[in-house]
Amino acid sequence: MAPYRNLEEYNIEITNEVKDHFAKIVGDIGEDITREGLVKTPERAAKAMLFLTQGYQQDAEEILRSAMFAESYDDMVIIKDIEMYSLCEHHMLPFFGKAHIAYIPNGHIVGLSKIPRVVDVFARRLQVQERLTHDILECINNTLKPKGVAVVIEASHMCMMMRGVQKQNSVTTTSGFRGQFEKIETRNEFLKLISTDLS
Ligand SMILES: Nc1nc2c(ncn2[C@@H]2O[C@H](COP(=O)(O)OP(=O)(O)OP(=O)(O)O)[C@@H](O)[C@H]2O)c(=O)[nH]1
Ligand SMILES: [Zn+2]
Structure with a gap:
């Protein structure tokens, strides 16, 4: 991936990338990605996954x-x-x-x-x-x-x-x-x- 100017730019970019992967997974498991309840799911799942793995961006020491x-x-x-x-x-x-x-x-x-x-x-x-x-x-x-x-x-x-x-x-x-x-x-x-x- 290209270098990012700041954390905000990185967060937007990475959320979009992970969102696309989740959209593929939702389709691959047999769901209809256009179904109303699922339209925003890839984005929600991406945000949740990035929250749950935010430790990679943090310095505990x-x-x-x-x-x-x-x-x-x-x-x-x-x-x-x-x-x-x-x-x-x-x-x-x-x-x-x-x-x-x-x-x-x-x-x-x-x-x-x-x-x-x-x-x-x-x-x-x-x-x-x-x-x-x-x-x-x-x-x-x-x-x-x-x-x-x-x-x-x-x-x-x-x-x-x-x-x-x-x-x-x-x-x-x-x-x-x-x-x-x-x-x-x-x-x-x-x-x-x-x-x-x-x-
Ligand atoms: N030591 C350790 N093992 C873990 C941890 N979390 C999950 N595991 C284990 O990692 C192992 C992965 O084994 P594999 O045989 O490669 O995976 P699997 O076929 O999904 O294994 P099963 O869970 O037994 O069905 C499993 O025995 C899990 O229980 C952990 O924090 N520590
Ligand atoms: Zn496990």
Whole structure:
């Protein structure tokens, strides 16, 4: 694609391209693309898909760096039950659930809202749950350089519910630990505080 003058121009161009692909899909699955209810569907679907994958245009480390504050607090900070919606890269179907994140500051704390924003940046891409977990973990570790960071994600995958193996109640848990959370006592304290039965 040609280089774009600005983000707005890029957004218009890319929306039109994705819209044309969706129009083809709607026709290919046997629908009448001229039917009243479907006329605007390719455009709506394109906008929805670009919203759900907007993380490719965003810089998670920059988001964290924009709200780091020098502070001597060095106990655990936990943000739990962060709702998360992503798309599995194998089927482009949603997987969704909760992220629980903790860090132990090392001279800097971060604005609390920035942690869920980081989750969104990486979730709004084509992902597998394992890589999503590590993307969040490494981003916080590299940027904040805390004494420790922990990420747990619990999610349900629509590709295992609506199709394929068709299991409605399975939940996948992934986790990653760095620094002080690699010690069993710190990790267990975190797991206890997020009130799961993982410990
Ligand atoms: N590890 C991992 N696997 C995932 C994730 N999301 C979806 N999958 C799996 O990716 C696998 C893709 O396997 P394939 O055999 O290539 O695809 P498939 O024929 O559609 O597989 P079925 O879902 O078993 O019908 C499936 O087992 C999915 O359950 C994820 O986040 N992490
Ligand atoms: Zn899938």
